[in-house]
Amino acid sequence: MALKERPKPFLLPEYCKGCGRCIDACAKDCISLSDQVNSLTGLVPVVLDLTNCNACGLCMDACPEPYGLRPAQEGPHQKFELEDPAKLFGVRPSDAPDPVDVPAQVLPLPATEPLVIKGTYASAIGAILAGCRHVYGYPITPSTEGAELMAKFLPKLDGTFIQAVSEVAAVNMMYGTAGAGLPTMTFTSSPGFSLMLEGVSYMIGSELPGVFVDVMRGGPGLGNIAPEQSDIKLACHGLGHGNTQAIVLAPSTPQEMLDLTILAFDLSFKYRNPVVILSDGYLGQMTGKVKLPDTLQKPGIPKWAVYGDAEHRRNVISSIYLTESDLEAHNVHLNSKYEAMGSEVRAEAYLCDDADVVLVACNTPARTAKGAVQELRHQGVKAGLFRPITLWPFPIEALRAALEGATRLVVVEASAGQLEDEVRLALSRAGVRDYPEIESVRRMGGILPQQDEITTRVLGRKGVLA
Amino acid sequence: MSKASVIYDKFDRHSHAQGLKGHATHYCPGCGHGLAHKFLAEAIDELGVQDRTVAVSPVGCSVFLYYYFDVGNTQAAHGRAAVVALGHKFANPDSVVVSYQGDGDLASIGLAETIATAQLGAPITVIFINNAIYGMTGGQMAPTTLMGQNSSTSPSGRNISNGQPMKMAEIIAGLDGPIYVERVALYDAKQRIRAKKAIHKALRLQVEGRGYSFIEVLAECPTHLKMSPEETEMWVRDFMQPVFPLGVLKDMTVDPWFKRNPPSFDGNLILSLTGATYEHPVRHCEGFPTHLAPHDISLKLAGSGGDGAQTAAMLIARSAINEGFDATHIPSYGPESRGGTSYADVHVAAEEVLNPGSPNPQVLIAFNAPSLAKFGPTVRKGGVVIYDSTVVSEAPLLDPSIQVFPVPFTGIATDLGKAVVKNIVALGALQAATGIFPKETFLTAIRVALKDKCALIPLNEEAFAWGIKSVEALRP
Numbered sequence: 001m002a003l004k005e006r007p008k009p010f011l012l013p014e015y016c017k018g019c020g021r022c023i024d025a026c027a028k029d030c031i032s033l034s035d036q037v038n039s040l041t042g043l044v045p046v047v048l049d050l051t052n053c054n055a056c057g058l059c060m061d062a063c064p065e066p067y068g069l070r071p072a073q074e075g076p077h078q079k080f081e082l083e084d085p086a087k088l089f090g091v092r093p094s095d096a097p098d099p100v101d102v103p104a105q106v107l108p109l110p111a112t113e114p115l116v117i118k119g120t121y122a123s124a125i126g127a128i129l130a131g132c133r134h135v136y137g138y139p140i141t142p143s144t145e146g147a148e149l150m151a152k153f154l155p156k157l158d159g160t161f162i163q164a165v166s167e168v169a170a171v172n173m174m175y176g177t178a179g180a181g182l183p184t185m186t187f188t189s190s191p192g193f194s195l196m197l198e199g200v201s202y203m204i205g206s207e208l209p210g211v212f213v214d215v216m217r218g219g220p221g222l223g224n225i226a227p228e229q230s231d232i233k234l235a236c237h238g239l240g241h242g243n244t245q246a247i248v249l250a251p252s253t254p255q256e257m258l259d260l261t262i263l264a265f266d267l268s269f270k271y272r273n274p275v276v277i278l279s280d281g282y283l284g285q286m287t288g289k290v291k292l293p294d295t296l297q298k299p300g301i302p303k304w305a306v307y308g309d310a311e312h313r314r315n316v317i318s319s320i321y322l323t324e325s326d327l328e329a330h331n332v333h334l335n336s337k338y339e340a341m342g343s344e345v346r347a348e349a350y351l352c353d354d355a356d357v358v359l360v361a362c363n364t365p366a367r368t369a370k371g372a373v374q375e376l377r378h379q380g381v382k383a384g385l386f387r388p389i390t391l392w393p394f395p396i397e398a399l400r401a402a403l404e405g406a407t408r409l410v411v412v413e414a415s416a417g418q419l420e421d422e423v424r425l426a427l428s429r430a431g432v433r434d435y436p437e438i439e440s441v442r443r444m445g446g447i448l449p450q451q452d453e454i455t456t457r458v459l460g461r462k463g464v465l466a
Numbered sequence: 467m468s469k470a471s472v473i474y475d476k477f478d479r480h481s482h483a484q485g486l487k488g489h490a491t492h493y494c495p496g497c498g499h500g501l502a503h504k505f506l507a508e509a510i511d512e513l514g515v516q517d518r519t520v521a522v523s524p525v526g527c528s529v530f531l532y533y534y535f536d537v538g539n540t541q542a543a544h545g546r547a548a549v550v551a552l553g554h555k556f557a558n559p560d561s562v563v564v565s566y567q568g569d570g571d572l573a574s575i576g577l578a579e580t581i582a583t584a585q586l587g588a589p590i591t592v593i594f595i596n597n598a599i600y601g602m603t604g605g606q607m608a609p610t611t612l613m614g615q616n617s618s619t620s621p622s623g624r625n626i627s628n629g630q631p632m633k634m635a636e637i638i639a640g641l642d643g644p645i646y647v648e649r650v651a652l653y654d655a656k657q658r659i660r661a662k663k664a665i666h667k668a669l670r671l672q673v674e675g676r677g678y679s680f681i682e683v684l685a686e687c688p689t690h691l692k693m694s695p696e697e698t699e700m701w702v703r704d705f706m707q708p709v710f711p712l713g714v715l716k717d718m719t720v721d722p723w724f725k726r727n728p729p730s731f732d733g734n735l736i737l738s739l740t741g742a743t744y745e746h747p748v749r750h751c752e753g754f755p756t757h758l759a760p761h762d763i764s765l766k767l768a769g770s771g772g773d774g775a776q777t778a779a780m781l782i783a784r785s786a787i788n789e790g791f792d793a794t795h796i797p798s799y800g801p802e803s804r805g806g807t808s809y810a811d812v813h814v815a816a817e818e819v820l821n822p823g824s825p826n827p828q829v830l831i832a833f834n835a836p837s838l839a840k841f842g843p844t845v846r847k848g849g850v851v852i853y854d855s856t857v858v859s860e861a862p863l864l865d866p867s868i869q870v871f872p873v874p875f876t877g878i879a880t881d882l883g884k885a886v887v888k889n890i891v892a893l894g895a896l897q898a899a900t901g902i903f904p905k906e907t908f909l910t911a912i913r914v915a916l917k918d919k920c921a922l923i924p925l926n927e928e929a930f931a932w933g934i935k936s937v938e939a940l941r942p
Contacts, residue, residue, distance in 0.1 A: 015489050019496030019688070019695040025655055040486060043495070058655045064500025066473045066507075066534065067489040094474060094536045096517075109733040112742035116784045116793070125740055133729035134556055153739050158727040160556040164549065165582035172546035172579070176522075176553015179540045180561070184553070202543045226798075254794075286822055287780060287795035289787045292742065298731040306538035308554060308561020310517035316532050318523075318541035364822070371821035451821050 006055035007071030009048060013038050015067040016045035022069055025062035028052040096313035102300035104131065104269075115290045119257040119283045120146035120187060122290045123213050124153070126261030131297040132183040132211070133159030136173040138166055138192060141225040142281040143215035146187035167192040171199030178208035179317040181305025183265050185211035189281075190219050190230050200274055201240025204334070205319025207304070209268035211261065213277045215284035216363075218446035226446020227281030229363055232418035235276045236392040243331050245338045248276045248392040249346075250362040254288035260389070262293065267344060269302070271337050278391065280414065282364040282448060347395035348387040351377065352402035355384030357458055360399070360423055361412040362388055365449050369412045372454035381458060391419075394426035409436040410458060414448045472507040472516050477533045492530055496695025498685025499528055501652050501661070502595055506564065507535065509666040513673050515562045520554045522547045524576075526568035527601040545576025548583035551590045559726040562673055566593045570600050573609040573632045580634075584680060587643030589672040589724045592680045593665065594634060597687040598706060605690035610634070612709055617690075631709055635682040639715035645677035647716040651684040651707065653699040660712075675724035684710055743914070747788040750904040754791060754816040758900060764824040765812040767892075768841050769833025769854075771799065772808075774889030777915075778831070779810035781893060784911040785903050786814040794822040809837070814902070829900060831892050833875065838862065852895045852937075854888065856880075871899045873936045879929060887929040894933020905934070 009022075013034070023031045023046065034047045063069040109129065117125070124146045127135070135154060137147040147161070154161040164170035170186050177184040188196060193214045203210055216231045218224040235248045247267050249260045257279060264275040301307050306315045321327035351373055352358055361369040366387040376383035386402040388395050403409065413419040420440055427435055441449045441457045476488045493499045510519050516537055523531035525544035532539030538561070542550040551565040565583075572580050572594050583590070599617055600606040607617040607624060609632040614623040624631075639647040646668060650661035661683060668679035684706050686698040693701060755763065765782065767775040779795045786793035796811045811824035830845045832838035832853040839862050845851055847867045855872035864870060873895040875888035890912065897908055909927060916923050 014486055017490070017495035021496055021695050021699070024696055024699075041490075061655060061658050062501075064493065064497060064504070065491055066500070066504060096536065105731075107731060107733060110737065110744070112737055112744050113746060114787060115740055115742055116780070116787050117740075118795075125736075128736055131731070134553070136553070153736075156739060157730045157732075157735065159729045162552070162556070162586075165578050168546065169549040169579050169582060172543060172549040173553040173556070175542065175546070176540065176550040176555075177557040178553070179550070180520075180554050180557030182557045184557075198543055199546070206541070282796055282822070285797050287783055287793075288819070288822075289792055292737075292740075296731060296733050296736065306520055306540050306554070308518050308520045308538050308558040308563070313517055313536070313538050316539040316541070318532065318539070320529060320541055367819070368821045368823070374820060448823065450823065450825060 006057060008050050008053045008055045009059050009069045010072040011046070011048060011069050012067070013045040014040050015065055016043070017041075017065065018044040018046060019064065020046065021062045021064065022046060022059035025058045027056070027058070028054060031059060094314055097311060099303045099314055100311045101303040104300040105298040106295050107298055109292060109294055109296045111294065112292055115292065116287060117254060117290050118145060118285055118287045119251070119254045119279060120213070120215065120285070121149050122254040122258040123187070123261045123277065123279070124149040125292070126258035127185050127211065127265070128153060128157070129293060129296040130183060130262045130265035131299040132185050132265065133157060134177040134182055134184040135159070135161045135186065136164050136170040136184065137186045137188065138164050138170050140189045140192040142217060142284045143187040143189040143192070143213065145284070146213060167195035168198065171196040171203075174210045175199055175203055175206070175208060178203060178210045179206070179305065180307050181301045181312070183209065183211075183269070183299050185213065187213045187215065189215045189217045191222065193231055193234065197234070197238070197240040200246070201242055201244050202319055203274050204239065204244045204246065205242065206317050207272040208274070208317065209265075209272055210274045211264040211268055211277065212274060213261065213279060215279045215281060217281045218444070224446045225281065227283070227364060227414060227448055228444060228446055229278070229280060229365070229413050229415040229418060231278060232391060232415060232422060235278055236422055243334055245341070245392060246274045246276050247271070247341055247344055247390060248278055250278050250389060250391050251283060252363050252366045252387065254283070254286060254290050257283065258290050258292070271341060272304070273337060278363065280363045281446070286364070342393045344390060345393050345395035345398065346389035347398040348389060349398060349402045350385040350387065352384035352386055354382055355402070355406055356382040357384070357408040357410060358402050358406040359383065359385045359410050359412050359454065360388070360419065361385065362391065362419060365412050365414055368449060368451050369454055371451045372458070375451060375455050376458055379455075379459070383458065391422055394422055396426040396430045396432075399423070399426065400430065400432060403435055407436055408439065408458070410439045410441060410454070412441045412449050412454055414443050416442060416444055472510045472536055473503070473534055474536045479530065479533050491534065493527065494689040496686055496688040496698060497527070498597060498652050498683065498687070499595060501658065502593060502665070502683050502685060503531070503534055505662040505665045506566070506593060508662065509669045510537065512666060513669055515669075515673055518560060519562045519564065522551045522554070522563065522565045524567040524571040526571050528566055528568060528595065529602070531566055545571050545574070546579055547571065548576065548590070548592060549579045552583055552586070552588060555588055555590050559724060562669065563590045564593060564669070565590060567595070568601065569594070569596045569598070569608040569610045573634050581637070581641070584638045584678055585641045585643040587645070587678045589675055589677050591668045591672045592678070593668075594680065594682045595685045596634070596682055596710065597685040598631075599687050599690045601687050601690055610710070612705060633710060635680065635710070635715050638680045643678055644680055644716060645718040645720045646671055646679035648714045649682040649684065649710060649712050651702055651712055652686065653703045657712070675722040676720045677718075677724070682710070684712070747910055749789050750906045751789045755902050758828060758902060761817065762813060762815040762819065763829070763902065764827045765814070765829040765831070766824045766827040766841055767810040767812065767831045768837035769808055771806050773833040774886060775808050775810050775831070775833060778889040778893050779812045781908065781911045781915060782812050782814070782896070784915070785907045788911060789903060789907055791816060792818050794819045796822055807837075829896065831896060832858070833888070833892070834858065850899050852892065852899055854892070869899065871895060871937050871940055873933060878932045878936065882925060882929055882932070884925060887926055890926045890929040891933040891936075894930040895937045896933075898934040898937035
């Protein structure tokens, strides 16, 4: 039997950190620390004297460095000194193919009668039609029905619903699935959304899509489970640490819960960024008429994804940029995306053209405000409703147009002024100086402004009746 | 040992692979991470799964795992690597997902994710590097720091007030989810061979779709232990090992089970799940019930959980939408799961429901005395109140313009043999008292709602008819 020749070790001193783990691994005492500092590394490497070496290989097994002790006959790097440094030092080489885009498909959906479903169900069905088959969540009232419907439907569609150990785990499962390039979403409510924000920041940093349906409830703290517009500030200006922004959509009907969820997935992939849907406790639970679209989507695999296949092996999903200039460049890139998202503004202006009094409201309070507009018009007051559908970016140009000729601006909201702050910030950023003093109708604690409160506020000031 | 082909030819470190950093890891001399990396890389090579592998880097010294592994890479938030790994695994069940984590990441900040993922048991591979110290943040106490061991946050040695070290392999092995748990070390040639084999096996079990495996590696951190690499090896052997004994803690024989079909995008299947109907329901209304209100009718149904107020409210909304109107229904519950309050606000509008709440309803259906007492006075003048006269002995005094219909919902339903149909009795009473929609409109909605429980349809139809009869009997 021919004796298999085993290789002896080889070492480029530049790649040795001198830890010495190989020294005691060698039974033949072939290895010792050098008495000289390597001028390139500033470290003291080991030196090999292979006179007694029997090529047992244990020293190579003990070396923690991939390019440390290696078999002597191996590889081109043995001829390190003879190679062109430009060829040796450069971007990470890999034999993986260039990543490819597997395109998404749009498939026809047969026409049906409208569904009569609650807001969270509409959102869940919207997500399914948008191609989402991976949902992770933690039960929290009043959002839970969305997760429950997913838990029921997804196994039948060979999808995945996982009830995570916490919202923190849920958002990070989303991070994984989004990293693999697939649509993913969660249902949560205010306290749960707070918990998810770490993950949202990571998703934004790593440029991952994902849809968060936050069915807002009363806060702060445990608060209660009644509707409040408590997370506008959080969604528009507080998505975790760092330079974070996401498109924030505010539906006001079960139909919009479906439509805007589908839109959210589109936007999320278009910008490689999370999208937040701010619903409220009423809207989440509210049953209404919901028409289905005539198409559904089958997702592809984007070029950037880490799907776990050869075509996407090259990719890295990460938000770490250790070098300051790299991180600054990354933030400049994120800012350019945020700027581009400015084109996604959406708003509804209802009877604003000739309005003296413009109400501003979103979510369920916008429905109530619409009722108030009708009532006020009935009483001869030229009232209108401006309803931002994107809260971030704020549809400032549309608001500007709605305010044309208006003498009063009344913000109607179920929060302590979070929507008003968005209005003020948007006006300020747009350099609008000349606008009516902002009046407000605010309820908190899970109470929504009622129609008569709005009409009383508007009518309560003298000289407004037509 | 030859460099596995899974290790990049050049390390794209923050130096962008310039200079010597292109071939040297960022780990300190003598660090155990390099060896664990090599063993993992070799296992990936040997199993031929490089293309399918997704490595999840943690936060900690191995945050830059992706510098070295020529596989799909994802970098996770601190402590979350295991659940990020699950997200990848579920997205692509064919992928081979490795969650590589240190002791702070896995055993402290990520404890909930670690345990829950292990118990879930989905086939991923977790490599846990335990070096008894925080490396990247600079030598603070780890959950695995030994009793008496100095660290910058246990400067006079870990003592009982810091709690005792977490024995993760034992904890994980005590769960039902994992199939293979082993603790290995790197301090001598024999241990290194065992470690390499364990990592290979842990990965193989995943590739074969058998389950979750967990390898705890006792690793050296000479820098923060303030010892030479050789002394650190001896420290692991002599001090760590007695606290964290080596060996296989769990090794179950499990047949491959993790196989998933690709998700379905069959529109008809989705529609059937939603209960969508294709045919336009027959309309029975001549037009909007303007005798109640010109555009928008506001109703409230109130009772306690189990009375069926929400189902009745849904049926009213469904009936309205079948007739081409708009409708909304908002439920509101007390904190109790059963027996607490259960209210429903319903609106029916000719065009669009603008204001979906019913603080002042035109129609109130009350299933018990507290509901009647609470909401009776909120009913608008000229409105309608229907209540369950079986359980309400005395109605409160209401505005004389309000029509009041005491109907024994519970009594009728009980006589019919099923108390749960009292809400359908109430709907019959609503129909007769208000004429909001024709009888057939309600009956259609009821039949559709019961399409999977056809046997119950006659009983519900009877309950509905009795509700109508009761109201008619009250009329002069």
